[in-house]
Each structure stands twice: as C-alpha cells, then as structure tokens.
Amino acid sequence: MAAEKLGKHILVNAFTMACVGHINHGQWTHLRDRSMDFNSLKYWTDLAKTLERGLFDAVFLADILGVYDVYGAGVEVTTREAVQFPVNDPLVLVSAMAAVTRHLGFGVTVNVNHEAPYTFARRISTLDHLTRGRIGWNIVTGYLDSAARAVGRKAQAGHDQRYDQADDYLEGLYKLWEGSWDDDAVIADKVARLYADPAKVRPVRHDGPFYQFEGYHLSQPSRQRTPVLFQAGTSGRGQLFAARHAECVFISAPDKAAARSAARAIRRAVADAGRDPSDVRILAGIAVIADRSEAAAREKLAEYRAASSPEAGLAHYSASLGIDFARYGLDDPIPFGQSNAIQSAAKIAESRGYTKRVLLDQLALGGRYPLAVGTPVQVADALESWIREGEIDGFNLTRIVTPESYTDFADLVVPELQTRGSYKTGYGEGSLRHRIFGKGDRLPVTHTAQGFRPAAPLLGAAE
Template identity: 45%
Template sequence: MAERPLHFAAFVMNTSGHIIQGTWRRPTARQTDFNSLDLWVDLAKTLERGGFDAIFFADVVGLYAPYRGDERKYVEAGLQVPSNDPSVLASAIAYATEHLGIAFTSSILQEHPFNFARRISTLDHASRGRIAWNIVTNYLPNASRNFGLEGLTKHDERYAWADEYVDVTYKLWEGSWDEDALVQDREQGIHADYDKIHRINHEGPRYKVEGPHLVSPSPQRTPLLFQAGASPAGRTFAAKNAEAVFIVAPNAAAAARDTADIRDRAIRSGRSPHDLKFFQGLHFVVGSTEEEARRKGAELDEWIDYDAQLSHMSGAVGVDFGHKDLDRPVGQLRTEGVQSILSWINDLVTDRPPTLRDVAHYTARNGRITGTPEQIADQLAQWRAAGVDGINVVNAEIPGSYEEFVDHVVPVLRERGLARRDYVPGTLRKKLFGRDDRLPGTHPAARYRGAFGTVHA
C-alpha cells in the first residue's frame, strides 16, 4: 500500500511579526503590507498553485504579558501588534480561490457562540465548504481584561468553558435545522419547513441560547475543527473535538509520542484514531545546493530579533524574563499561560538544564529545515513516518517563504509521493479525509442531529 501524501497549510497571521521575529525588516519582506487585501489574496493564489490544503491564520485579542515591566518591546518590534481580524479576509480569499481551505483562529473569549456560529455558517456557504475554525481558549491577561474579566481564567477552567462554547455551536450547526428544511418551493410559496427548524434551548454555566440557528445548513454544517492545545487538558479537549491538531514537536520522536497519546485519548472518547490529522509546524530554508542553503540560513539569522523571540515566549507563559540572566535555567515553572512551551523546551534541551538563552534561540530556529529540495523531502518523509499527517509551514517572510517552497520543494515532494498532485473535489473536510462533507458519527457534535425535533422554532 502506497504511503499517503502529506497535507500542507500556510501558518500566517494578519500582522508583521508572527513567529520568527525581526524578519519583517528584510527588503524583500512584504508582511508589512498586512493591511492590504491584495497581499493575502495573492498569497492564497500562490498556495493554491502549490496544492496547499489551507491558509491557517493565527490570532490574538490582546497584548502579551509585560516584558521588562511593560509592553514596549511588542509594539517596537511589531510582535503581533498591530494585529487585524483574520476572519474578515476569509470571504475575499474564498472568492479568489477554488480549492484552498481557509482556517482562522477565534477564541472562546472574543465572541458569543450564537453570533460566531452564524458567521462561520455564512462563510462556509460563501466558500462552498472550505472554512476551518482553530479553537483556542485564551492565555493573555490583557485579552481577558479587554473583554471585561478581572484577569486570566485558570488554565483547566478555560477548557471547561471551551467545552460549553463548542457544545452551543454544535447544537446550532448540527441540530437546529433538519437537512431538508430549506425547500424554497415557488409554487406553494413555502420557503422553509417550519416543522424542520428547531430551537436548541441551551442552558449552561456561561450561556443561555434559545435558537434557532439563523443560517440554513452549510456544506460542512460544522466547520473543520483545528486545535493546538498540548497541556493535559488541551490534549483531552483535542482528542474529543479536533479533526486537525497543530503540534510543534521538537523532533520526529516527540511527534510520534505526542500523536500516539492524543490518538489514544480520542479512542477513549469514543472516536476513531483516524478521525484526527496532525500538522507539525516547520520552517524551510531552501537552496539549490547545500552550501547555498546554509548561506541563506546564516543570512536569515542576522535579521532575527532574539530579544523579541524571548519576549514572545515570556509574554505567552506569563513570566517576565526581561530582567533575568539569559543563562539562568528555566526550571519547572508553573504558569497559567501556555504550559506546553515549558514542556517543549525541556524536550528540546536534554543534555543540561535549558536556559532563557535557549528559549530565545530555539524558538527562532527550532523546526527549521535547511537544505536542497531533495534534502527537505528526505526529512519530511521522516516526519510522515513518525505519524505526522501534514505540515503547517511557518514563514520568515511573505510571500517569499511560500513562493520558494511552492516553486522548488513541491515538485520534488510530488515526485516522491509526499505531496498531492491534484485537489480532491468537495469541501475541506472531504479533501482532508476523503469521505463525507459532514462530521462522522463518532464526533460528539453528531449526537445533536435530530435531537431537537419536537422543539419548534
């Protein structure tokens, strides 16, 4: 049986400084044009030319926690501020492309689930079923205060909140409208069948939602579901809900361990291990020769703002590293921020206690593959063998990082069966899983199909 091709997504953000900090200063970098719709539409067309499955937008709704006492570094470095709403770009990208999936991040914090479900369904209709939602909680105290909370909600409590949030959306997407409720019968003058549209009457700790959903069933009903939690609570949530899981394993062995763990949790949740696809975050420096690739990597290193890299991690975990000795061991910090980062750096540095200097350098260079297209293909085959289903391609600059990958790496990947040559027709879910456009019956959202049949609108 032939090995399956990998899936590919472009990991971007509607800002100048996303993951690799400082590279927006390079003369060839165009991510400083992030306010321009043309930048994103042109990039989407490049990705579709390269057979990418999706463009994946990260997002935040607040500033990172203080670094050296305030947020000055983030503003001066352009580190995810300014940051625009990625969902606003989705309809334009959908109109300009035919196959590319559009995944965007939206936190449970930032919008009521009723309105969010309506917006997702509208976009899924507009894109003919190519929308994905990256489900996130929130790890930024400033974001919490922006939405009226006193401070950051406790880590595991955020996932309890997420459980209810997705439950509301599942009820709206899967249960509020029967499949054939929208009839549009011109002769009878009946637009929709009243008896096939239902209130959901959800009442929970945080939300009370009567319904019905205001949008008729979209091609996918529920969008394709991404999730990136790596803490124990996050893994349990992903195993129960996600279809695509974004990981940043430090090496293929760690990826094999982590994917096996989440698949086991999925089985315990009553799902199939084949209900999940894992996307590893990687960055590529491509050269026609090994020497050229190394030279380009060294040139890239000269542009990286390592102080901004440390501030990014500092702000994410909620511990101000700005006044600390860079050679100080990170230690076993407990934080309400992104707990997976601390686990990740301990996995990465195994011969000694990791330091803050390690955090700064490895966050910029971990996941980087430098080499010729053939050498890159060799390494991607190893990630595939470790259980990874796809790659979330991180950029140093837009559009250059993706143009190089599409023009030089993708042809080699296709020759080796590591990348698909043609798109599968249909929705994003069908493209990724090769089956129905809708969630499988093993997903928890499926229990709401037909569940509200006696409760009319």
C-alpha cells in the same frame, strides 16, 4: 538506497497571521519581505493564489486578542518589533481569498472566551456557504491576561476551567450547526411561496454552566454544517478536549521524538473517547528554507538570521510561558513551574532546563520551530522523516520571509515531493473536510457533535 515510499500525501497548511511579525520575528526588516503590506487586500489575495498554485491544503490564520506584555513587564519590545502587534481580524480576510481561489481551505482562529456562541455560529456558517465548504475553525481558549483585561475581566480563568468553558461553548454550537435545521428544510419553491418548511426548522435552547441562549440558527445548513475543527492544546486537559472535539491537532514539537510522543498520546486519547484515531490528523509546526543548491539555501539562512530579532522571539515566548525572561541573566536557572499560560510549552522548557542563553540561541531565526534547510531533495527528505519518525500527518509551514517562504516551497519543494508520491498533484473535489479525510462533507457519526442532532421539538430542552 532510496527510502521506501511514504504511502500517503503530506498535509501542508500555510501558517500565518494578519500582522507584520508572526513566528519568525524580525523578518519584516528583510529587503524582500512584504509583511508590512498586511493591511492591503492584494497582499492576501496574492498569497491565496500562490498557495493554491502550490496545492496547499489551507491557509491557517492564527490570532490573539491582547498583547505580549510579560517580557520587561510592558510592550516596548512587542511594539518596536511588531510582535503580533498590530494584528487584524482574520475572519475578514477569508471572503477575499476565497474569491480568487477554488480549492484552498481556510483555518481561522477564534477564541471561545471572547465570542458569543450564537453570533459566532452564524459568522462561521456564512463563511462555509461563501467558500462552498472550505472553512475550518482553530479553537483556542486564550492564555493572555492582557486579552482578558481588554474585554473587562481582571485575568484569564484557570487553565482547566477555560477548557470546561470551551466544552460548553462547543455543545451550544453543535446544537445550532447540526440540529436547528433539517437537511431538507429548504424547499425554495417560488410557485408555492415556500422557501423553508417551518416543520423542519426548530429553535435551540442551551442552558450550560457557562453559556445560556435560546434561538433559531440564523443560517440554513451549509455544506459542512460544522467547520473542520482544528485545535492546538496538548496539555493533559487539552488532550481530553482534543479527543472529544478536534479533527486536526496542531502540535509544537522541538524534535521528532517529541512529535511521536505527542501524536501517540493524542491518538490514544481519541480512541479512549470512542472515536476512530484515523478521524484525526496531526500537524507539526515547521520552517523551511529551500533553494536549488545547498549553498544558496545556506546563504538565505544567513540572510534571514541577520534580519531576525531573537529578543522579539523571547518576548513572544515570555508570554507563552507567563515568565519575564528579562529578569534573568543568560545562565540563571529559571523556575518554570506551573503557569496559567501554555502548559505544554512550560513542560518542555522545564524538562530541558532551558536558560535565557539557550533560548536566544534557539531564536536565531526569531522563532523556535524546527528548521528544514537545503535543496528540494534535502528538504523533502527532512519532511518525510518527520512524517515517518514523528508519526504525524503534515505541517503548519510558518513564514520566514513573505511571500518568499511560500513561493520557494511551492516552486521547489512541492515538485520534488510529487515525484516521490508524497504530495498531491491536484486538488480533490468536495469540501475541506472531504479532501482531508475522504469521508464526506459532514462530521462522522462517531464524533460527539452527532449527539446534538434533533431529538426534541426544542433542541436541548429537558424532556
């Protein structure tokens, strides 16, 4: 008996990074993998064309500042296996990819702890202009002490304080993006010699606990003003932050039950914050291996496992939890406890009693995301099951072998999902935000950013 139709289109982002090894570590050694070309512009423009052909919603570009130096108390494995090192600036890639596409969105990761809000606001507005409203921002607060040391601090601030800082950062940005220019400020009248009406452009003053600045937003209003806001924190404090700010929340769930629990908690928090839960989309990380027959897909899986580096994956995971797994035997109990790293990951690890042996087995593909493997029908069944049972809206599809993972999805899985009505058959018009939510280019009135539209001659000034 055929399953009931899903009733909505699955959102899919290509999850990648401007580096050799991203999530599924060791795959750079596979003969068909091209990730070592990451310094080439053609690598990125070819990828963008492939993703647009596959009607991906966006390319989601991860990023870190710093290196993974917890495992073995150094970077030996990180460097040898290119575990997100070296890594380039993701924002620089967007213009080139946008130039060869018309619809593909771009979610770029930028850490609030390492970018001044005033200059960052201009960079994002510039990209929103150049892409005609296709830019999104993945808000991260950072967790690597190596990144803090690299910018002159001894260590990262405490977990909750990083989110307090991010709240302050966002408030300053909203004042710039939403309030410094009126929508009709630009006149562009050559005869009258009036480009912009001075009465409709105002300076912003922000005097927050972490950031203080005063100035005019340097970019005129872009299509979306504020980019689509992605966020990946699912700790208690991270959920409060997401409830206030996020439009798309990225979760890392080992199974559908964990995804469902996280999704329900996020939507409750959004409602408690006075927002409509339908104004938030929840995306889970997943890996896909597809081929025309199950045997061929299983053969690919065996190939990929042979190329993988479970130890490199463990080096990545060590930094995520702030635990040096190199110190433990295969079956030693591991004291996870409270850390200053990724609290949601530590909570899952502790609740399931992970040992080094269990983790290395989970890292057989070099990464720990759930895997859907098989024919297009089998993969489509698995993805639809995650949407139904996990109560999520879509996926960040990680690469295994590049670009094979994305071309296989575009050529094999997408047509099967389209026949079921579970995947779009063409891009809609409008900005990235409008295509995701169907409610226009700008943030909805219930979003906290609306409170930072102009209300005083000097926006943000005390009355």
